[in-house]
Amino acid sequence: MSIKRIKQWLGGYILLFMLSCNIWAQKPADAPSVKSEEFDQKLEKLLKFSVPVLGVEELHAHSNDFILLDAREKEEYKVSHIEGAKWIGYDDPDFSEINHLSKNKPVVVYCSVGYRSEKMGEKLKKMGFSKVYNLYGSIFEWVNQGYPVVNEEGKPVPRVHTYNEKWSQWVNNPAIEKVY
Numbered sequence: 178m179s180i181k182r183i184k185q186w187l188g189g190y191i192l193l194f195m196l197s198c199n200i201w202a203q204k205p206a207d208a209p210s211v212k213s214e215e216f217d218q219k220l221e222k223l224l225k226f227s228v229p230v231l232g233v234e235e236l237h238a239h240s241n242d243f244i245l246l247d248a249r250e251k252e253e254y255k256v257s258h259i260e261g262a263k264w265i266g267y268d269d270p271d272f273s274e275i276n277h278l279s280k281n282k283p284v285v286v287y288c289s290v291g292y293r294s295e296k297m298g299e300k301l302k303k304m305g306f307s308k309v310y311n312l313y314g315s316i317f318e319w320v321n322q323g324y325p326v327v328n329e330e331g332k333p334v335p336r337v338h339t340y341n342e343k344w345s346q347w348v349n350n351p352a353i354e355k356v357y
Contacts, residue, residue, distance in 0.1 A: 209235070211314040212321055216347050220314060224291055228298030230313040231285055233322050244278060248288045248297040249316075253338035256356050257326035259287065259319060267293045270300070280305045287312035287319070289340045290347060317347045 204221045209232025211217045224230075236243065245262040247254050254264045263274040267288065275284075284306050286294040291311055298309045312319070320326060320337050328334045336354035339345035345355040 205230075209233075209313045211318045213347070213349060216314065216318070216321075216349075219347070220291060224295055224311075226295075228286075228295050228302070228309055228311040230291070231310040232313055233319050233324065236285055236312060236319075237322075237324055243283045243285045243310075244275070246275065246284060246286045246294075246297070246301075247316075248286050248294045249338070249340075253289070253340065255329045256338040257316075257328055257334050257336055259316060260325065260327045260331070262287070265297065267297060270297065272304075281307055283308040283310065285310045285312050287315040289315055289338075289344060290317050291315045317344075320348060320353045321350050323350065323352075 204224075204226060208226070208230050211220065236245075240261065245259060247258050247262040247264045248267045248270075249258075249264075250266060250268065251264065254262075254266075258264070265271055265274060265286075284298075284301060286298045286301065286309065288294040288297075291313060294315055295311045298311045301309045314321070316326065316337055317339070325333045326337060335352055336356055337348060339348055339355045339357045341357050345357060348355055
């Protein structure tokens with residue numbers, strides 16, 4: 178076998194491997210965007226789009242149509258969360274809040290930017306939930322768009338847990354205090 182033939186064969190297998198691993202996942206053409214082009218580009222690189230995405234404007238306009246789940250850690254949720262969201266966590270998820278829910282009702286999962294919620298959305302789909310969405314830009318985009326968040330007492334607060342200092346750069350609403 179010639180060197181050229183070996184390179185072609187090997188290149189073909191590498192391409193198939195990369196496609197099967199979803200290394201070149203692309204944002205669907207009909208997917209929502211976020212206000213910041215730089216943040217949008219970061220999300221496009223970060224997500225696999227294995228779970229359909231929903232924009233914050235659509236969630237805000239139709240929030241009563243969805244079960245809303247927060248896939249951040251408890252400390253993040255306590256600082257603030259989207260009103261009506263049930264906490265399920267990520268590292269050690271607590272599904273007790275959702276085990277009794279209809280698996281046919283639409284579910285929106287969010288975290289800080291969408292990575293953990295995408296992974297949680299994959300789990301929910303495996304559990305039989307048929308209409309699962311990942312909030313595109315998650316709670317960061319929610320507050321960037323000026324939508325309210327509440328603390329654990331349900332009172333509006335102008336703050337959000339940004340996971341860490343590095344990720345806090347994606348919260349660009351000056352009215353929001355960044356906690357990490």
